[in-house]
Amino acid sequence: MESNFVKTPTFYVMIFLFNPILSTSVGYISNTKYVSSGIIQIFWNITCAECTCKAFIYSFVAWNCINSNLTCLLIQNYSLVDTGVIPSDNSTFFFRQMPSEPLVSTSGTTQSTYTALSNGTLGFLSDKNATGNSWTQESYKYLAMTSTNVTLQIILETNKKDEWNADDISVRDSSLNEHLINGDFESNPSSTNWIINTNGCSSSDASFSNSLAHSASYSYHDACDAKSVTLSQSFAVTSGNFYTISLWYYYSPAPGGGSSPVRMTIAIN
Ligand SMILES: [Ca+2]
Numbered sequence: 001m002e003s004n005f006v007k008t009p010t011f012y013v014m015i016f017l018f019n020p021i022l023s024t025s026v027g028y029i030s031n032t033k034y035v036s037s038g039i040i041q042i043f044w045n046i047t048c049a050e051c052t053c054k055a056f057i058y059s060f061v062a063w064n065c066i067n068s069n070l071t072c073l074l075i076q077n078y079s080l081v082d083t084g085v086i087p088s089d090n091s092t093f094f095f096r097q098m099p100s101e102p103l104v105s106t107s108g109t110t111q112s113t114y115t116a117l118s119n120g121t122l123g124f125l126s127d128k129n130a131t132g133n134s135w136t137q138e139s140y141k142y143l144a145m146t147s148t149n150v151t152l153q154i155i156l157e158t159n160k161k162d163e164w165n166a167d168d169i170s171v172r173d174s175s176l177n178e179h180l181i182n183g184d185f186e187s188n189p190s191s192t193n194w195i196i197n198t199n200g201c202s203s204s205d206a207s208f209s210n211s212l213a214h215s216a217s218y219s220y221h222d223a224c225d226a227k228s229v230t231l232s233q234s235f236a237v238t239s240g241n242f243y244t245i246s247l248w249y250y251y252s253p254a255p256g257g258g259s260s261p262v263r264m265t266i267a268i269n
Contacts, residue, residue, distance in 0.1 A: 026052070026094055033064040033091040035083035036075045039143075042121060043072040052094060062095040064088075071121070089128045122245060127162060127262035130251040135167075135214045139246035142268055144237035152180070152245060154231040155265040156206075156222035161257030164264055165212050165250040167219035171235055172244050179235040179243070185218040196220075199227040214248040226260040 043054060048065035051072030055063040060074040068090035078097075085093055122140035130136070144150070152171060156164045171179040181193040190208040198206040201224035209221035222229045237243060249264060 026096060027098070028092050028094045029085060030092050031087060031089060032085045032093045033066070033073075033088040034062055034075060034085050034093045034095075036079065037081045037083070038079050039076040041074040041076070043074075044121065045070050046072050048072070048092065048094075055094070055096070061097050062093065064091055064093055066091045066124075069124075071124075121265055121267045123266045125249060125251070125264040125266075127251075127253060130249065130264070132251050132253045135248050135250050137246060137248050138266070139244055140266060142237075142243045142245055144239055144241050144243065147237065147239045149234050149236050150268050151232050151234045153265070153267045153269060154247065155263070155267065156220075156224075156229045156231075157227075157261050157263045157265075158222055158224065159257035159260035159262055160223075160225035161254035162262045163221065163223040163252040163254075165209060165214075165219040165221050165252075166231070166264070167214035167248045167250075169231070169233075169247040170245070172246075174242055179237075180233055183233075184215045185213075185220060186216045190218050190220075193233055195232040197230045197232070198224065199229065201227050201229060212250060214250070219250070225258075 041054075041058065041060065043051065046054075047070065048067065051063055051065050051074070054060075054072065055074050058074060060076050061078060062075040064073040064075070065071075066073070066088075122142065123138065125138065152169070154166055154169065156166070158164055167185060169180060169183040171183075173179065181187075182190075185191075185194075185208055187193070201222075205224040206222050206227075206229045207220075208218050210217050212221065213219040220231060245266065245268070247266070
């Protein structure tokens with residue numbers, strides 16, 4: 001994502017929170033989010049005020065409030081390798097401390113990395129932030145809190161115009177061992193080891209495609225209007241180990257698709 005967003009003092013509005021013992025300040029930048037390479041704690045279905053409380057309780061330096069789906073992402077610390085602040089509709093970036101430089105998105109960056117400390121959504125792509133008309137890789141980090149089986153879910157949603165393709169879905173541990181089977185959809189049949197819920201979509205709208213692929217011949221293609229399609233695969237994790245979840249997507253935008261959300265959700269449950 002490219003951005004001309006620049007660090008300008010007029011973008012900052014300071015909120016002062018007072019109590020008899022302690023006062024502190026919080027800055028925020030509307031319609032942006034901070035993309036961190038470090039540890040992020042994610043909460044769902046909480047208000048931005050509740051998110052702010054959690055940031056103070058757990059001593060996180062910054063947080064993103066995503067108002068459209070009540071998601072709260074707490075950022076433990078800044079890093080020089082962070083992507084930084086990027087434009088993002090329906091999100092607000094709050095901070096207790098100013099981020100380290102750079103405070104701008106990295107031009108040409110196509111990969112973002114999040115670390116989730118709990119099960120749930122690792123990340124969202126949408127018609128607002130997805131790269132259009134080219135194969136693009138996204139990756140996320142996951143820290144297993146217990147040794148158990150977890151399920152990776154790729155949830156595709158679109159309207160009657162926009163389309164998604166997904167390919168080369170991968171889960172690797174720190175030794176680069178692959179934990180998914182048939183992440184490239186090249187087994188026969190292409191659905192091998194995947195559980196796919198199309199919610200009644202016709203196979204012409206939600207199925208494997210050999211007309212557009214990142215690797216070899218096949219990708220998964222979703223053009224189903226207003227119904228979510230979920231690709232799931234379970235794998236074993238070991239407590240304390242980090243896992244890198246990555247996928248390649250091809251987003252095909254088109255005007256006139258209506259009001260149904262256009263999203264790709266990457267989750268572990
Ligand atoms: Ca493939």
